[in-house]
Amino acid sequence: MNLLLAATSGNWSLFLGRIHPLIVHLPIGILIIAFVLALAARSSRHTALKAALPLLLLAAFLSAVCSCVAGYLLSLDGGYDETLLDTHFYLGIAVAVISLVLYLLVKTSRLPRLHLPLFGVTLLLVSAAGHYGGSLTHGDDYLTQAMPPALQRLAGHKTAVATAAAYTTISDARVYEDLITPVLTTRCYGCHNAQKLKGGLRLETIALIRQGGEHGPVLKDSMPEESELYKRLILSENDEHRMPPKGKPQLSPQELELLYWWIAQGAPSGKTVKELGKTPRIQAVLAAMEPAAPMDHNEFVPEGNASAASGKSIQALEAKGVKVMPVATGSNYVSVSCINAAAFSDADMPLLHAIKDQLIWLDLSQTKITDAALPAIGQLQRLTRLELKQTAITGSNTAALNTCKELRYLNLAGSRLQATALAALQQNKKLQQLYLYQSGTDATAIRQLQQQLPKLKIDTGGYHLEKLASDTLIYKKAPAM
Amino acid sequence: MYEKLIREANEETLRYITRRHFLLDCVTGLGAAAMGSFLLGCGSSSKQQPAITGDPMAPRPPHFPGRAKSVIYLHMAGAPSQLELFDYKPELQKLHNQLCPQSLLEGKRFAFIRGVPKMLGPQAVFAQHGESRAWVSDHLPHFATMADEVSFLKAVQTDQFNHGPAQLLMQTGSARLGRPSIGSWVTYGLGSENSNLPGFVVLTSGGKTPDAGKSVWGSGFLPSVYQGVQCRTKGEPVLYLSDPDGMNRDMRKQTINAINEINRKEYEAFGDPETLARIAQYELAYKMQISVPDVMNINNEPEYIHEMYGTQPGRESFANNCLLARKLVEKGVRFVQLYDWGWDSHGTDENLAIDYGFRNKCREIDRPIAALLQDLKQRGLLDETLVVWGGEFGRTPMQENRDGKDTPFLGRDHHVEAFTMWMAGAGIKKGFSWGETDEIGYSAVKGKVAINDIHATILQQLGFDHEKLTYQFQGRPFRLTDVGGKVISPIIS
Numbered sequence: 001m002n003l004l005l006a007a008t009s010g011n012w013s014l015f016l017g018r019i020h021p022l023i024v025h026l027p028i029g030i031l032i033i034a035f036v037l038a039l040a041a042r043s044s045r046h047t048a049l050k051a052a053l054p055l056l057l058l059a060a061f062l063s064a065v066c067s068c069v070a071g072y073l074l075s076l077d078g079g080y081d082e083t084l085l086d087t088h089f090y091l092g093i094a095v096a097v098i099s100l101v102l103y104l105l106v107k108t109s110r111l112p113r114l115h116l117p118l119f120g121v122t123l124l125l126v127s128a129a130g131h132y133g134g135s136l137t138h139g140d141d142y143l144t145q146a147m148p149p150a151l152q153r154l155a156g157h158k159t160a161v162a163t164a165a166a167y168t169t170i171s172d173a174r175v176y177e178d179l180i181t182p183v184l185t186t187r188c189y190g191c192h193n194a195q196k197l198k199g200g201l202r203l204e205t206i207a208l209i210r211q212g213g214e215h216g217p218v219l220k221d222s223m224p225e226e227s228e229l230y231k232r233l234i235l236s237e238n239d240e241h242r243m244p245p246k247g248k249p250q251l252s253p254q255e256l257e258l259l260y261w262w263i264a265q266g267a268p269s270g271k272t273v274k275e276l277g278k279t280p281r282i283q284a285v286l287a288a289m290e291p292a293a294p295m296d297h298n299e300f301v302p303e304g305n306a307s308a309a310s311g312k313s314i315q316a317l318e319a320k321g322v323k324v325m326p327v328a329t330g331s332n333y334v335s336v337s338c339i340n341a342a343a344f345s346d347a348d349m350p351l352l353h354a355i356k357d358q359l360i361w362l363d364l365s366q367t368k369i370t371d372a373a374l375p376a377i378g379q380l381q382r383l384t385r386l387e388l389k390q391t392a393i394t395g396s397n398t399a400a401l402n403t404c405k406e407l408r409y410l411n412l413a414g415s416r417l418q419a420t421a422l423a424a425l426q427q428n429k430k431l432q433q434l435y436l437y438q439s440g441t442d443a444t445a446i447r448q449l450q451q452q453l454p455k456l457k458i459d460t461g462g463y464h465l466e467k468l469a470s471d472t473l474i475y476k477k478a479p480a481m
Numbered sequence: 482m483y484e485k486l487i488r489e490a491n492e493e494t495l496r497y498i499t500r501r502h503f504l505l506d507c508v509t510g511l512g513a514a515a516m517g518s519f520l521l522g523c524g525s526s527s528k529q530q531p532a533i534t535g536d537p538m539a540p541r542p543p544h545f546p547g548r549a550k551s552v553i554y555l556h557m558a559g560a561p562s563q564l565e566l567f568d569y570k571p572e573l574q575k576l577h578n579q580l581c582p583q584s585l586l587e588g589k590r591f592a593f594i595r596g597v598p599k600m601l602g603p604q605a606v607f608a609q610h611g612e613s614r615a616w617v618s619d620h621l622p623h624f625a626t627m628a629d630e631v632s633f634l635k636a637v638q639t640d641q642f643n644h645g646p647a648q649l650l651m652q653t654g655s656a657r658l659g660r661p662s663i664g665s666w667v668t669y670g671l672g673s674e675n676s677n678l679p680g681f682v683v684l685t686s687g688g689k690t691p692d693a694g695k696s697v698w699g700s701g702f703l704p705s706v707y708q709g710v711q712c713r714t715k716g717e718p719v720l721y722l723s724d725p726d727g728m729n730r731d732m733r734k735q736t737i738n739a740i741n742e743i744n745r746k747e748y749e750a751f752g753d754p755e756t757l758a759r760i761a762q763y764e765l766a767y768k769m770q771i772s773v774p775d776v777m778n779i780n781n782e783p784e785y786i787h788e789m790y791g792t793q794p795g796r797e798s799f800a801n802n803c804l805l806a807r808k809l810v811e812k813g814v815r816f817v818q819l820y821d822w823g824w825d826s827h828g829t830d831e832n833l834a835i836d837y838g839f840r841n842k843c844r845e846i847d848r849p850i851a852a853l854l855q856d857l858k859q860r861g862l863l864d865e866t867l868v869v870w871g872g873e874f875g876r877t878p879m880q881e882n883r884d885g886k887d888t889p890f891l892g893r894d895h896h897v898e899a900f901t902m903w904m905a906g907a908g909i910k911k912g913f914s915w916g917e918t919d920e921i922g923y924s925a926v927k928g929k930v931a932i933n934d935i936h937a938t939i940l941q942q943l944g945f946d947h948e949k950l951t952y953q954f955q956g957r958p959f960r961l962t963d964v965g966g967k968v969i970s971p972i973i974s
Contacts, residue, residue: 298545298546298547298548300546301546323540323674325540325541325542326542327542327546328542328543328544328545328546328547328944329542329543329544329545331542331546337674337813339674339675339812339813340675340676340677387861389860389861409861409864411860411861413859413860413861433861433864435859435860435861437859437860437861459858459859459861460859461858461859461860462859463789463855463856463858463859464785464788464789465623465626465789465848465851465852465855466623468622468623470622470844471791471844471848473844474841474844475836475837475838475840475841476831476837477831477837477890
């Protein structure tokens, strides 16, 4: 072995080492086929197969030895997790040794009852060695990462929770924790982690980054151009010191800018974006990272969720032609529309009480309801939108709606209201929009309500467009003289 | 006769089975059967596809609570000139009649411009309107009063410079045939609120249907129940809907019941969603015999409403269609698509001249659109109705010189690099403008918007994540925005 090492110093040793992943599959395959043949040979029809076993086992032994040597040469290159490497190393040697034992036993036909159990042990050893080898090259979460969630649960593996942006505005984002760590996770951790310490460097925490690697520190505070952590990223692609190495996913220009800025700021941890000085260049990068406002926000839907409405009460409404719909997929809050139920009347109101905890949008337009329905509506205390267009409601008792404290939108267009109808609405403090087109309310009542609720938008409609002389003008080319 | 029908049906089925299905079935058939039993609850793509069982038009909830319940899309077929309406370019006036610089022509292709054309200054007088100080030309005096209600998109871009493909791209998200239109996607996602009316209605004016034909309101690979229903404003609203002479409504009902019974058995036997679509269509058609003539009748509207819109009952006009759009939305129709033809102002004749026909077209839409916005607003409908206005592309800052010769009238060629659209209502910012073009209105400079961004935004306001509203077809999930689309968040309030 010494001889071999001496002859293959320099690049030869690494070259032979890198053949390890190739030849390591030879003993695996040969041992499996030997095992299958040994099994088959137990039946009287295939006893002839026994003759092949010694040759196969010898081949397995020799290839296992070659794998071990190549593996050893590869390990000299360094950068692997020591404990994992040791386990893999000894398991590999064990495979070679047991192949030899098996070969000798089979060849000399001694202890025939031990052959099959020994085969079993060999295969277990091969599997274990293979698994640890895989963990060395791909990382120990290589398999579990790709596992379907159901299988992960089966395997007792904790599923990683997808983390949305942990900040609502970019200026509140923590620079190291929220912006730099994701870059390092996706671009660097693959090789610089506890298992695969390339260059003796780990980058998982700020302390480990500051510790540096076997070639010394990678950070020079506030000097990105002097820091290996940045310098190596901008080397030419063919430079052997370039990081990430050629062929691996590279950092985007924005990620480079982020890293540069962070190091220039002294590579702090726990600081937010607004606490650090900003150059125009990084400002452009940060602006592009501003998280979008949550797109599904709707002021007419309460936070959280309600308990589910009973199917029976929904069916009772649907039998009347009333449409009951969740306001969104997965939400228990419902909207109710009577667009297909023109016959809906005061007597049907109790049907709505069965879903009063869920009902937030109610449209009773063009139904047969009257003022008698208002107290019943008042019990629907979660309502945020209420449409009572073109009904017989006169608003003699609108005070009944005061219990709808969450009401934000009320549409009474086309329902002829009494002069007193509006006054009571001033108790609905959250009301934002009120539509009174063709409701016959007088200007004084509207003015008084507006004074009480200055933020309320009242629309009385009745818009018109001016008549313009040009409206009927037809542009034509003057006929030729 | 029957053989032909059966062959057609078989070919239709084959369209749905691709090579991928075949390979998939071979490879995974047995394995999947074994795996499926213990991998219950695995995320599968079928989850995102609303299961269509029973009534395909039954209302369904969106992904999240939407701001819009309905959409009115006003498509000016032929593409109006943004340079005479909204995109004010005083610099272009200074270059009027000068030869177009080579830098604007190199490497570009135009539909009709050849050689070196002259620049054409804005043929309109511009002023700023409302609190938002939005630039609107004197061609749209009534719309100008509503400028504070809309968000302008000044830098919309397309990649199709011919009407047909550009209209398809605008309405279906693809310049080639076969994709569902926006209205089809919306009714597929949300169903129809009113069980007596179609969920997707199309109204045309201007004497012609769009160049791309009826595919712009087709359902593509979606079940055909989701295609747009074209209603006419003159004569019978929907052709062949009324009972023929000698057949009364009861008899018609019995006929339909019998046909639907047969179709239901057919569905039980084959499970083809198209059969369900057919049953739903028969039932809807029967109900529409009553409901459509009612909703399509504008005679009952009060006089001041007619005055406001400038409607003339009994004629086919854009004004009538705008009033109808309001009525339809009020009745719970999800998607009302208007097409107005006649905006292709090349300057080849008087009707297609920037200085004549174009101005008359502006007169035809100005009052109705302003009235529509006001009318929706006073009824509280503008809060829940998204109004979209635009053409399929824009027009060049150069004067058209068809085949290198001057046209008899002033005209502009098709232009893909920048044009103006606007949106209003349903959570869109009021009195806002997004995007900028260069000083002569040739290229988009800031706030560029792609066609599928428009689609993403429409779906967003209806409560859909445009990346999740998908339909499985030929081995992969399809969506309206295909592989692009970004919600135009700056215009969302």
